[in-house]
Amino acid sequence: MSCYPFVKRLIDIILSAIAILILSPLLLPIMLILKCTGEHDIFYGQWRIGLHNQPFRIWKFATMLRASPSMTGGLQTTHGDPRVLPFGKFLRKTKINEIPQIFNIFLGDMSIVGPRPLVDKTFAPYSSKVKERIYTVRPGLTGIGSLIFRDEETILTNSPLPVDECYEKEIAPYKGALEMWYLDHISLWTDIKLIFATAWVVLFPKSTLVLRWFKDLPVR
Secondary structure, three states: OOOHHHHHHHHHHHHHHHHHHHHHHHHHHHHHHHHHOOOOOOEEEEEEEOHHHOEEEEEEEOOEOOOHHHOOOOOOOOOOOOOEOHHHHHHHHHOHHHOOHHHHHHHOOOEEEOOOOOOHHHHOOOOHHHHHHHHHOOOEEEOHHHHHOOOHHHHHHHOOOOHHHHHHHHHHHHHHHHHHHHHHHOOHHHHHHHHHHHHHHHHOOOOOHHHHHOOOOOOO
C-alpha cells in the first residue's frame, strides 16, 4: 500500500493523542508512587536505534536500580532480576512501564506497531541484511517480535548459556527473521491484528492467539 506510511503516521498521532488524554489520570498516581519509592526516579530514558538507524531517546517508567547497566546482567533483564525495584516488578509485569512511549509515538520517534527499537548491544547480533532493512520503518511500541518473545526474560533465565550468548545465538536470529516478516506483510490489517493480539496476551499471557492468527511466520 503506497499511501500506508502516511496513513500509519496519521493513525499514530490520533491514537497516541487519545491515549495521552485517557491515561493521564493513571499516569499521575504512578508518577507519585515512583517519586516516593525506590530511588525516587520517575522516568528512565535510554538511547535506542530508530528510523533509518538514527538514535533517539526512548522513555519508560523507572523500574530498576539506577546503576543496573553497570551491574551483573548489564542491559539484559532476567526473570526475578534483583535489580528490579518492588513497584517496578508490577509495572513490568503489566507492561505499564512502557506507557510513556506514547509520547515517543506522538512526537514521531516511534509507531504503535513496528520492530522494537534496540540498543547498540542487542542490535549488533543481527545480520547485515536485517540491520540495513529493519528500521526503514519507525520502531514500534509492539510488534510481532515483541509478541513472540514476550517471555524473553524467562528464556534468558532458563538458558544454560550466558545471557549475552543466549541472546546472540537463540534470540536475535529468530527475532530478526520475525521483523523481516513484518516488513514483508506490513498493512493496516496486519497492524490492527497485532494491536489486538498485544492487548489479548496482556490479559491472557499463555494464549497462542498470535501463532493461530499468523500461521506463515518464519520457522523457529
